[in-house]
Amino acid sequence: MKMATAVHPVPERENYLNQEYGVRSWLLTTDHKRIALLYLASITFFFFVGGFFALLIRLELLTPVGDLVQADTYNKLFSMHGQIMVFFFLVPSIPAVLGNFLVPLMIGARDLAFPRINLLSWYLFIIAGILMMHAVLTGGVDTGWTFYTPFSTAFSNTKVIEAGLAIFVAGFSSILTGLNFVVTIHRMRAPGMTWWRLPLFIWSMYATSIIFLLGTPVLAITLTLVIFERAFHLGIFDPTRGGDPLLFQHLFWFYSHPAVYIMILPSMGIVSEIVPCFSRKRIFGYSFVAMASIGIAVFGFLVWAHHMFVAGMSIYAALIFSFLSYLVAVPSAIKVFNWTATLYKGSITFSTPLLYAFGFIGLFTMGGLTGLFLAALGVDVHVTDTYFVVAHFHYIMVGGAVMGYLGGMHFWWPKISGRMYPESLGRLAALIVFIGFNLTFFPQFILGYLGMPRRYWQYPPEFQVLNVLSTAGSTILAVGYVLPMIYFLWSMRYGKHAEPNPWGAAGLEWMTPSPPPTFNFEETPQVTWEAYDYGNIDLPKEVPVER
Amino acid sequence: MSDSPAIVESHNPAQQHHFADMEQQRQAASLGMWLFLATEVMFFGGMFCAYLIYRYWYYPEFAAGSKTLDIWLGAINTGVLICSSLTVALSVRAAQFGKRKLLVTLLVATILLGLVFLGIKGVEWASKFEEHHVPGPSFHFEPTAHSHPNTKIDPQRIQIFFSLYFAMTGIHALHMVIGVGLFAVLTFYAWKGRYNSAYYTPIENAGLYWHFVDIIWIYLFPLLYLIDRKK
Numbered sequence: 001m002k003m004a005t006a007v008h009p010v011p012e013r014e015n016y017l018n019q020e021y022g023v024r025s026w027l028l029t030t031d032h033k034r035i036a037l038l039y040l041a042s043i044t045f046f047f048f049v050g051g052f053f054a055l056l057i058r059l060e061l062l063t064p065v066g067d068l069v070q071a072d073t074y075n076k077l078f079s080m081h082g083q084i085m086v087f088f089f090l091v092p093s094i095p096a097v098l099g100n101f102l103v104p105l106m107i108g109a110r111d112l113a114f115p116r117i118n119l120l121s122w123y124l125f126i127i128a129g130i131l132m133m134h135a136v137l138t139g140g141v142d143t144g145w146t147f148y149t150p151f152s153t154a155f156s157n158t159k160v161i162e163a164g165l166a167i168f169v170a171g172f173s174s175i176l177t178g179l180n181f182v183v184t185i186h187r188m189r190a191p192g193m194t195w196w197r198l199p200l201f202i203w204s205m206y207a208t209s210i211i212f213l214l215g216t217p218v219l220a221i222t223l224t225l226v227i228f229e230r231a232f233h234l235g236i237f238d239p240t241r242g243g244d245p246l247l248f249q250h251l252f253w254f255y256s257h258p259a260v261y262i263m264i265l266p267s268m269g270i271v272s273e274i275v276p277c278f279s280r281k282r283i284f285g286y287s288f289v290a291m292a293s294i295g296i297a298v299f300g301f302l303v304w305a306h307h308m309f310v311a312g313m314s315i316y317a318a319l320i321f322s323f324l325s326y327l328v329a330v331p332s333a334i335k336v337f338n339w340t341a342t343l344y345k346g347s348i349t350f351s352t353p354l355l356y357a358f359g360f361i362g363l364f365t366m367g368g369l370t371g372l373f374l375a376a377l378g379v380d381v382h383v384t385d386t387y388f389v390v391a392h393f394h395y396i397m398v399g400g401a402v403m404g405y406l407g408g409m410h411f412w413w414p415k416i417s418g419r420m421y422p423e424s425l426g427r428l429a430a431l432i433v434f435i436g437f438n439l440t441f442f443p444q445f446i447l448g449y450l451g452m453p454r455r456y457w458q459y460p461p462e463f464q465v466l467n468v469l470s471t472a473g474s475t476i477l478a479v480g481y482v483l484p485m486i487y488f489l490w491s492m493r494y495g496k497h498a499e500p501n502p503w504g505a506a507g508l509e510w511m512t513p514s515p516p517p518t519f520n521f522e523e524t525p526q527v528t529w530e531a532y533d534y535g536n537i538d539l540p541k542e543v544p545v546e547r
Numbered sequence: 548m549s550d551s552p553a554i555v556e557s558h559n560p561a562q563q564h565h566f567a568d569m570e571q572q573r574q575a576a577s578l579g580m581w582l583f584l585a586t587e588v589m590f591f592g593g594m595f596c597a598y599l600i601y602r603y604w605y606y607p608e609f610a611a612g613s614k615t616l617d618i619w620l621g622a623i624n625t626g627v628l629i630c631s632s633l634t635v636a637l638s639v640r641a642a643q644f645g646k647r648k649l650l651v652t653l654l655v656a657t658i659l660l661g662l663v664f665l666g667i668k669g670v671e672w673a674s675k676f677e678e679h680h681v682p683g684p685s686f687h688f689e690p691t692a693h694s695h696p697n698t699k700i701d702p703q704r705i706q707i708f709f710s711l712y713f714a715m716t717g718i719h720a721l722h723m724v725i726g727v728g729l730f731a732v733l734t735f736y737a738w739k740g741r742y743n744s745a746y747y748t749p750i751e752n753a754g755l756y757w758h759f760v761d762i763i764w765i766y767l768f769p770l771l772y773l774i775d776r777k778k
Contacts (some may be wrong), residue, residue, distance in 0.1 A: 109565065110565035111564075111565035112565075113565075113575040113579065114575075114579060115563075117579075175586050179579055179582050179586070180579075182578075182582055183578050183579045184575075186578055187571060187574055187575040187578060188565075188566075188571070188575070213582055213585060213586050213589075214586070214589055215589075216586070217586045217587070217589035217590035217592075217593075218589050218590070218592065218593050220590055221590050221591070221593035221594055221718075222593060224714075224718070225593075225594070225714060228710075229710075232682075232683065232713075233682055233683030233684065234682050234683075234710035234713060235682050235706045235707055235710050236597055236601075236707065236711065236714065240703065241682075241703045241704060241706045241707060241710075242604075242605060242608075242701065242704035242706075242707050243707055243710075244600070244601075247597060247600060251596070251597075519564075524567075
């Protein structure tokens with residue numbers, strides 16, 4: 001097997017990065033790897049825009065009085081923070097960047113099934129982004145990221161239509177990405193790459209794509225109806241005409257709850273790649289981890305109304321949704337236990353990607369367990385619309401999804417860029433992110449439990465100490481996020497050249513040079529081994545990372 | 548780029564570089580279209596769900612609203628769409644047999660039938676505007692004219708029926724417009740002779756889309772026009 005041979009790549013070798021130069025070669029590319037990089041640049045931009053709003057929110061909450069911004073501005077800040085982070089960073093983040101880059105490589109294909117549709121999805125994303133930024137710069141939105149009616153349709157006088165349209169178009173873009181992945185995984189696998197030999201990242205991408213395909217259209221029609229109601233006075237959600245605002249919430253959460261799994265499943269896939277590699281063991285319970293991804297996608301569609309326990313829906317329906325929400329814990333726990341079982345007696349190397357994976361496992365467990373608090377009807381009544389909820393979903397979305405994303409970026413950066421990032425700096429950044437994250441969001445659990453409501457720009461003075469801690473944590477977190485961006489950019493020029501397989505990892509993507517040639521493989525690979533078979537395939541016993 | 552010999556061998560000009568053979572390409576495109584239709588089912592599903600709930604709650608209003616719609620224009624439109632589905636089905640067959648002229652004729656017929664549908668729909672909408680049956684500030688509904696004298700009709704709630712009527716038929720019509728545009732492009736390529744027995748996937752997939760849009764109307768017609776029509 002050629003993956004273990006340590007051939008130093010010749011810098012002039014033709015690859016997807018140096019094959020063509022110039023703006024046209026990027027903007028008209030149909031290469032999935034280049035489109036992944038286009039997405040990387042775009043979502044990084046939105047991450048920092050959304051992060052900027054987050055920092056303003058935290059600054060305002062440094063003091064109990066509304067001194068930095070007024071109430072109206074504060075409403076816009078948290079609305080735009082949510083909309084940009086959810087629809088323009090978290091949802092596309094791993095699928096559109098790492099998924100785009102890795103799906104064809106991991107299954108041994110030359111490209112995604114529909115390369116031009118892939119490029120179209122990026123353009124749709126950019127159109128959506130321009131619409132969103134226009135809405136932001138010409139007055140913003142103050143409905144919260146949830147667009148609840150009738151406030152969004154009848155009362156708010158901000159840019160609801162524009163933001164709704166932006167999210168509609170962004171949704172179209174993610175539908176096309178999901179469609180591309182499902183078709184590619186079904187039809188483009190290399191000879192011998194059976195379903196049970198697929199890397200777990202592919203399984204998680206498959207599950208994510210199913211949610212893209214079945215969930216996103218419902219959000220699209222919901223936002224369309226909101227736009228119709230605002231623009232043409234249709235009255236579907238308008239209570240003065242017999243319309244039902246609860247119907248809006250049902251339709252909205254039918255997408256937006258599964259959307260949480262769009263964010264977390266890809267990260268789980270990444271952790272399932274990193275953990276076996278850095279513990280040099282086959283993953284424990286492969287088929288259970290794979291099926292848990294599908295299980296989360298399926299159960300995820302059956303729990304949406306747990307966002308509405310106090311909204312006035314039937315208590316019997318609430319009981320059923322509460323029970324179903326508990327069920328999601330089962331596949332999630334299967335994953336956590338199987339990762340820890342993989343680590344058990346493994347030959348562990350504490351490299352940066354594994355540190356992020358550890359962060360993911362710990363923070364996701366906390367986020368998941370507090371999710372069970374919220375699924376319990378009695379506790380939910382107490383903590384609804386408090387900072388407890390805010391802390392819970394940030395543990396999932398930031399502690400889980402973003403940790404996984406950063407872990408994946410470090411793990412595959414040598415493959416993407418052909419360069420190594422500075423390992424010690426990487427570990428330092430992982431540590432800063434972990435500390436900053438916990439300092440930011442753990443106090444919010446306590447604040448929420450003590451009764452501080454979310455979405456207010458002022459609060460009683462007794463909550464100040466915990467809020468100061470949270471704001472301090474957010475600045476540390478910001479440093480932890482800026483640091484990788486700086487050293488990734490630095491490494492593109494000055495980093496050590498990466499070998500084809502710097503981690504000694506299993507997987508087809510490591511059997512082609514770093515960075516890969518335009519059509520990924522010199523010849524179509526033949527797969528004759530199981531995924532993560534670290535005991536049997538010819539791979540180094542230790543991760544060959546430089547200290 | 549080193550194309551493997553197998554790919555050079557088949558050398559169908561329509562084959563894209565990243566597929567191993569035409570069969571794989573056809574299967575991928577077909578699966579992609581079916582998945583896209585699944586997303587469309589979910590898209591319309593949101594509105595059908597709203598329809599179900601409100602019709603259950605406000606049945607008298609829905610029945611009264613339904614009676615204001617022109618059943619004949621709706622029925623004719625249903626017939627027009629079914630005919631267009633036939634011409635589409637035949638056009639796929641014509642493409643498979645490589646009959647270029649027949650293919651172009653059938654595609655043009657489909658486009659014309661689609662435009663007839665949109666024209667009739669436009670006439671129906673225009674009359675709704677004249678009757679002030681469009682939801683909004685100028686909405687006005689005279690309950691007695693369209694309902695049993697002893698059922699109570701809420702003149703506010705009936706706007707929900709018309710809201711759904713305009714949303715559902717409007718988004719359906721938008722899909723028709725997209726379909727007509729799609730067939731216009733395909734007609735151009737068919738006229739150029741791009742499709743033959745080895746490569747007709749675009750016709751097949753556009754046909755699938757058209758049948759889907761047709762099926763949506765097959766549901767919309769009874770749900771919107773045929774509520775409580777018995778004398």
